[in-house]
Amino acid sequence: MDMLELLNFYIIPGLVLGSIYALGAIGITLIYAILRYSHLAHGDLATLGAFIALALVQAGAPLLVALPATMALTALIAIGIDKGFYAHLRDRPKIITVMSSLGIALMIRAVVQVVWGVDAETYSRGIVRPEVYWGLRIKDRELWTLAFLIAAVVVLQLFLARSKWGKAMRAMSDNPNLALLSGIDNRKVIMLTWIIAGGLCAASGVFLGLNTELKSMMGWGMLLPMFAAAVLGGVGRVEGAVLGGLIVGLAEELSVLVLPGEYKAAMAFAILLFMLLVRPTGLLRGKVL
Amino acid sequence: MSALLTMSAVTGGYGDADILQQVSMHVDPREIVVIVGPNGAGKSTAMKAVFGLLTVRGGSIVFDGDDITRWSPDRIVQRGISYVPQVDNIFREMSIHENLEMGAFLKKGDLSAAYDRVYTLFPDLKERRKTLAGTLSGGQRQMVAMGRALMLDPKLLLLDEPTAGLSPKYMEQIFQICRNVRDTGVAILLVEQHAKQALAFADRGYVLASGQNRHEGTGADLLADREVAEMFLGG
Numbered sequence: 001m002d003m004l005e006l007l008n009f010y011i012i013p014g015l016v017l018g019s020i021y022a023l024g025a026i027g028i029t030l031i032y033a034i035l036r037y038s039h040l041a042h043g044d045l046a047t048l049g050a051f052i053a054l055a056l057v058q059a060g061a062p063l064l065v066a067l068p069a070t071m072a073l074t075a076l077i078a079i080g081i082d083k084g085f086y087a088h089l090r091d092r093p094k095i096i097t098v099m100s101s102l103g104i105a106l107m108i109r110a111v112v113q114v115v116w117g118v119d120a121e122t123y124s125r126g127i128v129r130p131e132v133y134w135g136l137r138i139k140d141r142e143l144w145t146l147a148f149l150i151a152a153v154v155v156l157q158l159f160l161a162r163s164k165w166g167k168a169m170r171a172m173s174d175n176p177n178l179a180l181l182s183g184i185d186n187r188k189v190i191m192l193t194w195i196i197a198g199g200l201c202a203a204s205g206v207f208l209g210l211n212t213e214l215k216s217m218m219g220w221g222m223l224l225p226m227f228a229a230a231v232l233g234g235v236g237r238v239e240g241a242v243l244g245g246l247i248v249g250l251a252e253e254l255s256v257l258v259l260p261g262e263y264k265a266a267m268a269f270a271i272l273l274f275m276l277l278v279r280p281t282g283l284l285r286g287k288v289l
Numbered sequence: 290m291s292a293l294l295t296m297s298a299v300t301g302g303y304g305d306a307d308i309l310q311q312v313s314m315h316v317d318p319r320e321i322v323v324i325v326g327p328n329g330a331g332k333s334t335a336m337k338a339v340f341g342l343l344t345v346r347g348g349s350i351v352f353d354g355d356d357i358t359r360w361s362p363d364r365i366v367q368r369g370i371s372y373v374p375q376v377d378n379i380f381r382e383m384s385i386h387e388n389l390e391m392g393a394f395l396k397k398g399d400l401s402a403a404y405d406r407v408y409t410l411f412p413d414l415k416e417r418r419k420t421l422a423g424t425l426s427g428g429q430r431q432m433v434a435m436g437r438a439l440m441l442d443p444k445l446l447l448l449d450e451p452t453a454g455l456s457p458k459y460m461e462q463i464f465q466i467c468r469n470v471r472d473t474g475v476a477i478l479l480v481e482q483h484a485k486q487a488l489a490f491a492d493r494g495y496v497l498a499s500g501q502n503r504h505e506g507t508g509a510d511l512l513a514d515r516e517v518a519e520m521f522l523g524g
Binding site: 164167168170171173174175177178179180181182183184 | 362363366367372374377378379380381382383387390391392394395437441
């Protein structure tokens with residue numbers, strides 16, 4: 001196998017899949033950092049985002065308009081879920097919220113199946129031929145996926161490093177009691193967390209739908225890789241979630257070289273298990289789970 | 290001179306158990322008052338009562354003319370009392386400067402005067418303002434914690450064992466900083482384990498035991514008191 005073949009059939013798809021995982025993993029890592037629980041409904045929230053975008057596209061909106069609109073709508077839904085369910089469990093042991101997020105996952109999936117059915121859908125019909133750049137075969141939508149991830153991470157990092165509320169999010173993640181003693185409004189920080197996590201989660205669903213197809217189980221299948229990515233990079237670290245997402249995506253695609261294709265999905269599980277055993281703080285030293 | 294803070298016969302604790310029994314004390318403006326006493330005497334609890342972190346079931350706490358007995362901590366912060374907990378009192382993953390910025394979170398407008406004030410009190414911090422607070426030594430962390438608390442220009446600063454775990458050199462430095470802070474017009478109420486040194490440096494002191502007032506007086510008087518000495522100053 002030559003270098004171009006490796007790049008075209010394994011590395012590029014791996015990076016695209018990794019970018020999609022990374023978008024979800026950023027939300028998982030932020031939610032853990034601020035609210036201290038694992039959000040198991042993240043995959044199905046991504047599914048919901050993908051199907052909301054489908055509805056907008058079918059109504060005639062170009063994807064360029066549908067994507068930001070979907071992100072905003074999903075962010076609102078995430079805030080609604082938090083206010084309707086998780087907020088009431090805030091002072092209870094975190095495992096109760098984790099379990100309730102599993103219930104939310106099932107509810108969201110049921111809604112998607114009732115509204116859109118269980119058949120596979122796509123944003124556009126027909127086969128897209130990849131463009132060839134110096135022998136590299138890349139589809140436009142693959143470039144968009146990568147570009148969106150890069151832009152989202154740059155904006156998010158600038159927000160966290162420079163803005164007053166971004167710093168408040170970091171303070172809350174760092175030392176919640178001291179943040180309260182300093183007068184930081186935790187309800188606003190929590191809402192902000194859901195806006196960012198919900199928006200990026202929807203984007204990961206849309207890009208998964210764009211690069212493959214939309215199915216009611218698409219997000220659920222993405223949950224484990226997203227968690228593996230967050231843990232691999234170090235929980236609570238945005239740059240870690242991106243790094244983790246790309247590694248998990250690449251590992252899944254490259255695993256086909258040495259393992260039967262059916263074991264692709266097991267790669268995320270193997271990475272998650274390995275990291276929890278060997279280095280639970282992740283590559284970039286996140287919080288200890 | 291009317292007192293800045295007056296606790297009158299405060300009874301309360303966490304949950305249902307009363308740790309404080311009828312504790313009374315006051316702090317005048319520009320005064321350093323220390324609370325000493327044996328372990329479990331309720332020293333830190335008395336301070337937390339002031340900051341609204343306790344269920345107060347009896348008595349009252351009046352600050353600067355307002356009855357703050359049942360106020361929430363964030364309201365108390367805005368009213369002019371800042372609190373430095375004994376442990377976990379900094380944002381480790383944030384720079385010194387960002388720690389100070391978070392201290393001033395409630396403040397609108399230009400912060401440069403507040404930064405100047407804090408950096409004048411803690412010149413060491415100014416040089417290292419970009420350093421992550423979690424990488425500093427214990428004494429420097431305590432300075433960051435105090436600096437964060439001073440960003441809102443409080444009238445009263447509450448310090449919970451600021452010298453715990455520090456070397457004698459740093460203890461002396463923290464006490465000196467406390468005097469400098471007082472000289473800028475801020476009253477300080479602090480809890481101390483190092484009773485002898487603390488009483489020697491404070492303007493006045495209270496001795497608590499089993500959640501009740503035992504003795505009060507100027508630092509020098511308390512140091513000279515035989516009963517106080519026998520209680521925990523080691524004779």
